[in-house]
Amino acid sequence: ATPTSIMVGTGRGAEMGVLFRKGEALQILKDARVAAVDKTGTLTDGRPALTDLVIAEGFERDEVLARIAAVEAKSEHPIARAIVEAAEADSLMLPAITNFESITGFGVAAEIEGVVVEIGADRYMDKLGLDIVPFAEAASRLGDEGKTPLYAAIDGKLAAIIAVADPIKEGTPEAIAALHALGLKVAMITGDNQRTAKAIARKLGIDEVVAEVLPEGKVEAVKALKAEHGKLAFVGDGINDAPALAEADVGIAIGTGTDIAIEAADVVLMSGSLKGVPNAIALSQGTIRNIK
Numbered sequence: 001a002t003p004t005s006i007m008v009g010t011g012r013g014a015e016m017g018v019l020f021r022k023g024e025a026l027q028i029l030k031d032a033r034v035a036a037v038d039k040t041g042t043l044t045d046g047r048p049a050l051t052d053l054v055i056a057e058g059f060e061r062d063e064v065l066a067r068i069a070a071v072e073a074k075s076e077h078p079i080a081r082a083i084v085e086a087a088e089a090d091s092l093m094l095p096a097i098t099n100f101e102s103i104t105g106f107g108v109a110a111e112i113e114g115v116v117v118e119i120g121a122d123r124y125m126d127k128l129g130l131d132i133v134p135f136a137e138a139a140s141r142l143g144d145e146g147k148t149p150l151y152a153a154i155d156g157k158l159a160a161i162i163a164v165a166d167p168i169k170e171g172t173p174e175a176i177a178a179l180h181a182l183g184l185k186v187a188m189i190t191g192d193n194q195r196t197a198k199a200i201a202r203k204l205g206i207d208e209v210v211a212e213v214l215p216e217g218k219v220e221a222v223k224a225l226k227a228e229h230g231k232l233a234f235v236g237d238g239i240n241d242a243p244a245l246a247e248a249d250v251g252i253a254i255g256t257g258t259d260i261a262i263e264a265a266d267v268v269l270m271s272g273s274l275k276g277v278p279n280a281i282a283l284s285q286g287t288i289r290n291i292k
């Protein structure tokens with residue numbers, strides 16, 4: 001493409017809220033074979049709400065919720081806010097905590113008057129050596145509903161299974177249909193539970209799912225998808241998406257996302273909607289075609 005056509009294309013992008021930080025991206029995007037997309041905050045609103053709380057025998061609901069909310073109040077994860085909001089909705093008093101710890105990709109822990117409270121994914125409970133089999137059926141059901149199951153342990157005993165659900169973002173279904181119409185495969189990459197991710201992918205018609213990836217695993221997933229399909233655009237919003245945005249042939253950040261993701265990206269979607277992705281690809285195809 002000529003410098004002029006790139007300038008025109010970049011300008012047209014800006015008009016529709018697609019910011020090309022690098023002119024190169026406009027040339028590469030037309031050849032993209034696969035769009036790999038982060039789930040939380042990219043396909044979904046990134047504002048999950050607590051939907052289910054099942055208490056184990058020997059524990060009391062309000063006390064469990066107050067304790068886990070007290071721990072989550074120190075976490076930045078969207079899941080944490082959902083749990084804190086649920087406790088607030090019930091006007092629960094949150095006890096004081098000490099020794100807060102966040103284990104990225106697993107969960108959080110702290111102490112309340114010397115009692116350890118741990119909350120996180122099934123793999124976190126595995127790591128702690130806790131048996132989650134009593135909640136296996138509930139976990140499968142919740143996952144199949146597209147909800148994220150989490151577990152709470154109090155004093156080393158399984159106390160509850162919790163589920164949060166994150167609504168699909170406005171424009172996501174249309175964006176996926178448009179990507180398919182442009183001939184791309186769509187893949188989801190997420191740290192979330194396998195069943196949950198699959199249920200959401202099924203609902204959205206997403207072709208491939210890479211779930212339960214640890215933050216450093218997103219880059220590996222991008223590499224594997226590139227090797228399998230060819231040119232790849234990765235779309236994400238979080239701090240943990242930055243390495244994958246850099247690894248992709250074209251990194252596309254959601255403009256409402258974190259600064260770190262935006263810094264790492266070649267393209268920024270000024271509106272939060274995923275519809276900017278097919279728009280950017282169509283623009284790339286049009287721009288390059290025009291100058292041939």
Ligand code: ADP
Nearest residue numbers: 040075077080105106107119120121190191192
């Ligand atoms: P994602 O952004 O896809 O959720 P993360 O690596 O941030 O990926 O988290 C992966 C999983 O770790 C979450 O789905 C959740 O199960 C668990 N987790 C992380 N942080 C918390 C937290 N504050 N409370 C409970 N669970 C958490």
Ligand code: MG
Nearest residue numbers: 038040041238
């Ligand atoms: Mg995200």
